[in-house]
Amino acid sequence: MKTKTPSRLEKILSAGHMAVTSECGPPRGSDPEAIIKKAELIKDHVDAINITDNQTSVTRMCSLAACIRLKLMGLDPVLQMVTRDRNRIALQSDILGAASFDITNILCLSGDHQSFGDCAQGQNVHDLDSMQLVQTVRHMRDQGKFLGGDDIKRAPQMFVGAAANPFADPFEIRVPRLAKKIKAGAEFIQTQCIYNLDKFEEWMKLVRDRGLHEQVYILAGMTPMKSAGMAKYMKNRVPGMDVPDALVKRLADTPKEKQAEEGLKICIEDIQRLKDVEGVSGFHVMAIEWEEKVPEIVEKSGLYPRPQI
Amino acid sequence: MIVADKKPMEEIIEDIKNHDKVLILGCNECVTVCEAGGKKEVGILASALRMYFLNQGKEMKIDEETLERQCDHEYLEEIRNIIDQYDAVVSIACGVGVQFMAEKYHAMPVYPGVNTCFMGATEERGLWTERCQGCGQCILSRTGGICPVSRCAKRVMNGPCGGSSKGMCEINKELVCAWQLIVERLKALDRFDEYEELSPIKDWSTDRAGGPRKVVREDVQP
Amino acid sequence: MRLTYPTNIKIIRVPCTGKVDLLHILRAFEKGADGVYAVGCMEGDCHYTSGNFRARKRIEQAKNILDAVGVGGQRVEMFNMASSEGPMFAEVAVKMVDEIRALGPNPIKLQKKKAA
Numbered sequence: 001m002k003t004k005t006p007s008r009l010e011k012i013l014s015a016g017h018m019a020v021t022s023e024c025g026p027p028r029g030s031d032p033e034a035i036i037k038k039a040e041l042i043k044d045h046v047d048a049i050n051i052t053d054n055q056t057s058v059t060r061m062c063s064l065a066a067c068i069r070l071k072l073m074g075l076d077p078v079l080q081m082v083t084r085d086r087n088r089i090a091l092q093s094d095i096l097g098a099a100s101f102d103i104t105n106i107l108c109l110s111g112d113h114q115s116f117g118d119c120a121q122g123q124n125v126h127d128l129d130s131m132q133l134v135q136t137v138r139h140m141r142d143q144g145k146f147l148g149g150d151d152i153k154r155a156p157q158m159f160v161g162a163a164a165n166p167f168a169d170p171f172e173i174r175v176p177r178l179a180k181k182i183k184a185g186a187e188f189i190q191t192q193c194i195y196n197l198d199k200f201e202e203w204m205k206l207v208r209d210r211g212l213h214e215q216v217y218i219l220a221g222m223t224p225m226k227s228a229g230m231a232k233y234m235k236n237r238v239p240g241m242d243v244p245d246a247l248v249k250r251l252a253d254t255p256k257e258k259q260a261e262e263g264l265k266i267c268i269e270d271i272q273r274l275k276d277v278e279g280v281s282g283f284h285v286m287a288i289e290w291e292e293k294v295p296e297i298v299e300k301s302g303l304y305p306r307p308q309i
Numbered sequence: 310m311i312v313a314d315k316k317p318m319e320e321i322i323e324d325i326k327n328h329d330k331v332l333i334l335g336c337n338e339c340v341t342v343c344e345a346g347g348k349k350e351v352g353i354l355a356s357a358l359r360m361y362f363l364n365q366g367k368e369m370k371i372d373e374e375t376l377e378r379q380c381d382h383e384y385l386e387e388i389r390n391i392i393d394q395y396d397a398v399v400s401i402a403c404g405v406g407v408q409f410m411a412e413k414y415h416a417m418p419v420y421p422g423v424n425t426c427f428m429g430a431t432e433e434r435g436l437w438t439e440r441c442q443g444c445g446q447c448i449l450s451r452t453g454g455i456c457p458v459s460r461c462a463k464r465v466m467n468g469p470c471g472g473s474s475k476g477m478c479e480i481n482k483e484l485v486c487a488w489q490l491i492v493e494r495l496k497a498l499d500r501f502d503e504y505e506e507l508s509p510i511k512d513w514s515t516d517r518a519g520g521p522r523k524v525v526r527e528d529v530q531p
Numbered sequence: 532m533r534l535t536y537p538t539n540i541k542i543i544r545v546p547c548t549g550k551v552d553l554l555h556i557l558r559a560f561e562k563g564a565d566g567v568y569a570v571g572c573m574e575g576d577c578h579y580t581s582g583n584f585r586a587r588k589r590i591e592q593a594k595n596i597l598d599a600v601g602v603g604g605q606r607v608e609m610f611n612m613a614s615s616e617g618p619m620f621a622e623v624a625v626k627m628v629d630e631i632r633a634l635g636p637n638p639i640k641l642q643k644k645k646a647a
Contacts, residue, residue: 132510
């Protein structure tokens with residue numbers, strides 16, 4: 001498949017390799033060391049690194065600045081952009097800012113509601129929603145124009161992604177929703193972290209039935225459980241998360257000091273299983289505050305070394 | 310209708326404590342229906358305030374009036390003859406009424422007695438919920454009669470977002486997800502295939518963002 | 532039954548306590564009443580089904596307002612009894628009068644006297 005952008009992630013996917021991405025959360029301060037350290041831990045084991053955008057509405061260093069930091073280190077960031085905090089002027093503006101540093105990957109999201117974070121009294125913007133942001137980036141790239149109609153000098157060349165959650169409600173629209181995102185212009189998808197593999201495979205089958213897996217690259221989200229407590233928390237307190245009882249039990253039956261190791265084992269087993277699912281083009285490993293385990297996960301899943309393109 | 314809620318009495322007391330002759334002015338329409346500013350509420354507020362100030366040793370004249378509406382010139386004119394007896398008005402109409410009073414009686418202090426909340430409906434007595442935010446470009450024909458602007462916390466135009474869980478919104482387990490409702494409605498109307506149509510980027514210039522708005526009808530103007 | 536009960540109670544007869552409005556209660560205190568109480572049917576036995584429930588809610592609202600304005604919510608109460616319970620009626624009357632005496636006169640009455 002011919003690539004449309006200079007994105008290394010796109011090149012790897014179009015060459016038919018399994019892609020691996022991971023993510024880093026920027027610090028709650030202005031020290032770049034935090035990002036540099038995290039990136040150094042994982043850089044040889046992933047094809048691109050997502051930088052989250054004020055995730056859970058907790059104010060952090062902006063994704064754009066952290067992405068630039070990674071770019072300056074010679075790495076490939078994925079700029080995560082939520083529509084909660086910026087209107088269409090700021091969104092287009094930040095896209096150009098990113099493009100000026102040749103950042104070539106963007107993930108378009110709505111963003112968690114601000115009531116979850118540290119500024120619950122703030123306004124939210126949502127001038128566009130995540131699908132309209134996908135449309136906007138594609139418009140800027142392919143038509144070389146702003147939303148307002150004027151020409152862009154040196155249009156952004158970005159590989160555009162969106163998120164998908166096979167486990168959110170209602171299930172009957174999870175595939176139509178994916179179809180919509182593809183229609184809007186999404187070129188790659190990173191899913192919410194998967195624990196219910198049966199349900200995920202059911203979703204993938206419906207995706208394949210409609211041929212959608214040939215229109216978009218799907219990266220399966222994987223997050224290793226650190227403990228039985230974490231499993232219970234994710235199951236009960238995090239919306240849109242599907243954690244099977246069997247998984248919680250498996251961790252709960254493990255002695256406490258071995259639970260983290262068991263969680264990693266499960267993650268690696270899951271990746272091995274999903275590698276064989278037709279339509280899965282790669283993995284998005286989210287090991288929040290556990291970035292040091294990413295190399296181990298990638299290696300033990302047989303995804304190392306990363307292709308050199 | 311416009312739904313409002315009574316202001317805490319302490320706030321109203323703070324506003325009027327330095328006045329001596331106050332008129333509590335109610336409204337017979339929206340605020341009557343949501344039991345915040347009608348004739349009954351005028352009576353209760355006036356009685357409570359009289360008792361409060363008497364207890365403080367302050368003799369205050371606190372009178373009661375309720376107009377049909379406070380958003381039309383004709384009705385506000387009805388108090389023209391008595392307004393000079395007072396040195397302040399507490400209007401328990403919605404924010405529109407308070408402001409129209411202030412415009413009409415330029416030198417008369419007017420204080421709000423309710424917090425105006427939203428445009429909504431009476432789900433049952435004692436429960437009013439938001440339905441409309443006056444975006445100025447109604448898209449209800451596309452969403453099966455359910456508004457994503459006023460009923461979705463993120464006003465997504467192509468929803469639901471990833472946080473919708475068991476038909477409820479991520480911000481509150483008791484808040485129904487608007488897009489869940491829209492999907493169900495489209496199914497009931499046999500229009501589920503329309504779900505995949507992308508909603509165009511919204512023109513917010515007719516919303517609050519575009520500045521204070523007006524509607525002009527030359528065909529009915531004098 | 533010709534039972535004795537205090538003479539400083541003014542009885543206002545209503546077909547149902549549901550007819551008692553919050554405003555009636557507030558205005559009574561405004562005019563200087565030291566205490567107000569409503570006596571209605573036993574809960575579940577209201578002659579008009581739920582009038583006594585409405586009365587109880589209004590008494591509660593009155594308590595909140597009277598506390599907020601410094602008159603005191605303990606001056607207003609609701610009692611439930613069957614219409615045949617003469618002795619209880621007398622008992623409640625005595626109880627209420629004793630409680631109100633302990634609270635003292637309505638502060639508004641005193642303020643009005645001062646102003647006059």
